[in-house]
Amino acid sequence: MIGITGATGQLGQLTIKHLLTKESADSLITLVRDPGKSQAMFADVASRHFDYSKPDTLTDALTGITTLFLISGSEIGQRIEQHANVIDAAKRAGVKTLVYSSLLRADTSSLMLAEEHKATEQRIQASGMDFVILRNGWYTENYTQGLQAVLDAGVLAGAAGYGRIDSATRNDYAEAAANVLTDISAHKGNVYELAGDASFTLQGYADAVSAVTGKPVHFESMNYEGYKQFLQDVAGLPEGFAHVLADSEHHAKDGGLSGSSDELHRLLGRATPSLIEVIKQSL
Known part of the structure; x- marks a missing residue:
């Protein structure tokens, strides 16, 4: 079972659309603040309430999920704590593999955005769960x-x-994520630098x-x-x-x-x- 956080956001919606071309709807679960909104978008995909800022509710919401796609939150300045809540809950819930949408060269980047991504990556890598890090570059949008x-x-x-600027579209990053999520054993332990x-x-x-x-x-x-x-x-x-x-x-x-990486090209096959x-x- 694949769980996708932030599934009603721009990257999340596109990822779900690509996943549905590869997987049956009953193998997916959206994890969102507003399940009704998710159901309106993806009627055949089960949805559970999921709020990064409410750690006491997260473990139960992750029950039965083996692969979790953690799409980074949008509340800059709060994401280290929010992401830690999700990672800790995933471990308690028995999630096997965590896939995270990070930032290009998060470990060395001078962008202010990098700090929260770097801290999240470190927590994931220390969690003991299998992981894949998708370091997304800039969005052309x-x-x-x-x-x-x-x-x-x-x-x-x-x-x-x-x-x-080596940007790519959200659709490119979403398709790459779906390709990873549906062939997870081939990607475990990898950190991908993704650029257009x-x-x-x-x-x-x-x-x-x-x-x-x-x-x-x-x-x-x-x-x-x-x-x-x-x-x-x-x-x-x-x-x-x-x-x-x-x-x-x-x-x-x-x-x-x-x-300069060609890893996005390779994940997409185009x-x-x-x-x-x-x-x-x-x-």
């Missing part, structure tokens, strides 16, 4: 979800300078948007503080989230969002889509 605003303004703002095949800079992204749409897009390079303020004032993001994105792009200048393809799909 972090850029394409704001594509219309870029086109309207004719400007792409960013703090990554000319650092290279098509590397680009923000200038390259602006040029690609222009090429696809025929509209001129200028790349405006900013420092960390300027970009953080832009994300708050123009994009309307909360200060904490703006800090995370600005920090990530700031470190991208020094390779923080790049990766190349990840080109930047041009993803932009076209996003329009």
Whole structure:
């Protein structure tokens, strides 16, 4: 039995869809805060209430699950404790293998996001359970979800300078996760560095948007503080989230969002889509 946490989130939904092409619905269980929402999405898949912040409820919810996909939580700053709650409950419940969605080079990355992932990985590895770590790179959607605003303004703002970004789509990472989860014995003990095949800079992204749409897009390079303020004032993001994105792009200048590994390609058995393809799909 495979359990998937965060199954109603963006990565979780896509993972379930890929799993259902490989496994029967009765071999899956979604572990979510709102089982009714999950049932509306995946009517044939059983769902259990699961809240990372309520440790006393987690062990029972994991009963009968042999492989658990722990999708990292969204509450930055609280994830070390939340993930520890899940890992400890999984061990008590007799989960055999834990698969975790981490961050590219979490053990050495300078991104502020890395700290919680690194601590989670260490706890998993010390738990005694079999594990697979999926160190996901940057999501291409972090850029394409704001594509219309870029086109309207004719400007792409960013703090990554000319650092290279080896992103992939959520769908790519979800499909890779499903491939691992359905052939778990072949992957136990592995830590995968997952990055897309098509590397680009923000200038390259602006040029690609222009090429696809025929509209001129200028790349405006900013420092960390300027970009953080832009994300708050123009994009309307909360200060904490703006800090995370600005920090990530700031470190991208020094390779923080790049990766030379072909492990995502190998897990998928195909190349990840080109930047041009993803932009076209996003329009």
